[in-house]
Amino acid sequence: MSGSTRRVFLANGLRGAGLVALGGLACDGNRPRAGFLGLMERVNERFERALFDPSRLAPELGEDEETALEDFPKYKISKEFPVAPAGWALSVGGLVARPLTLSVADLQRMPRTRTRVRHHCVEGWSAVASWDGVRLAEIARAAGADPRARYVEFRSFDAGYFSSWDLESALHPQTILAYGMDGDPLHVEHGAPLRLYSAVKLGYKMVKYLTAVNFLPVRTGGYWEDRGYEWFAGV
């Protein structure tokens, strides 16, 4: 090896080592939106959106595949299970022609959908329950949602828990506002009186204890999303 090629070799080696060191700095699990991890999250979100087919249905499962009610995890943010305020009603707003205020009785008069699909939690467990409710697409139609609203935000009375969704996932035929679980009225541990349920998202996207659905032109975050979990979180 001549002197100059050796110098080039050493310079390349140093540059490579520097890049590796920078790469290390750019991967911080506590700041997953920054550096290389943040860049790759944006890549992965494009990948997720490309894979998502709005017309593909998750397989509907049989009653024999239901998880026993006591085994279906019950998650909340508040210390105690939150109880709905007296006179609770869901508000539907944002970019809509007809803002709505819907009681559970109003929702039960709308077309009813039952879905029984596998639930996928970000933690890695899966479980199955059947959910009764109204398709979000039905709510969007009733409210006259503006097609310019590309995002839907769901808010709750559970310590400010919320999540924002892409419109396509929100309007999926297996995305419903559920008031019933396993044939019974929704229990307080699972989000009574009304929760979001969907076949196409991870569990933390399915806001329980709903208070509001807003069709928005902008994407907001979410309780876990703002803490570093993926925003798209499709399955």
Next chain:
Amino acid sequence: MPRPAQPWLVRATHWANLVLLTVMAGSGLRILVAYPHLGPKGAEYGWYPLQGVSPPLALTVGGWLAGARHWHFAFAWLFVANAVVYLVYLFASGEWRRRLFFPRRDARNAWDTVLHDLRLRKEAPPPVGLYNGMQRLTYTAVLAMAPLVVLSGLAMYKPVQLPRLTALLGGYDVARVIHLGVLAALALFTVVHVVQVLLHPRTLADMTVGRDERPEEVS
């Protein structure tokens, strides 16, 4: 012209793979900490002896569940890219001929090598080139695990959008078993691999600085 025992592309992808697999295993184990069970809720698999046992945090990467997921899904692309570079080179260069296991050529030698290594037979099998039959079998098996670990990972990532893949692997929870099972197999391989390298240190020189294949090993 003598061929290098380990061409530079094999050396580069080998060491890149070590780094990438370490990141994938560490972040994967941190994800497992969040639910260290196999099987769906309420129907965890009875045969799995480590139900509820968290992997040691010292072996994990990412710090917390969301951090580990970002590490895992970021480095998965690099892991796949590195594997693709290696596989394209393996077949384009003809290296596959002296590395992959072909039963008719290698089974006898593999069996004789096992008997010799276990001290059950005195005479060593005749040298057959870069790798003996048992090495070819092992490295081919490890290569076969790569698509399995990627596909089972994809099935867990997108069980609804990739329904045929997920069903082929037996469903979401079985895909988790396969994914963890491959990790266990790779960990076992790594232990044996490192022991063998310690017993034959010149292979480490082959894989780092690179040297020509020794004449007595040319097949």
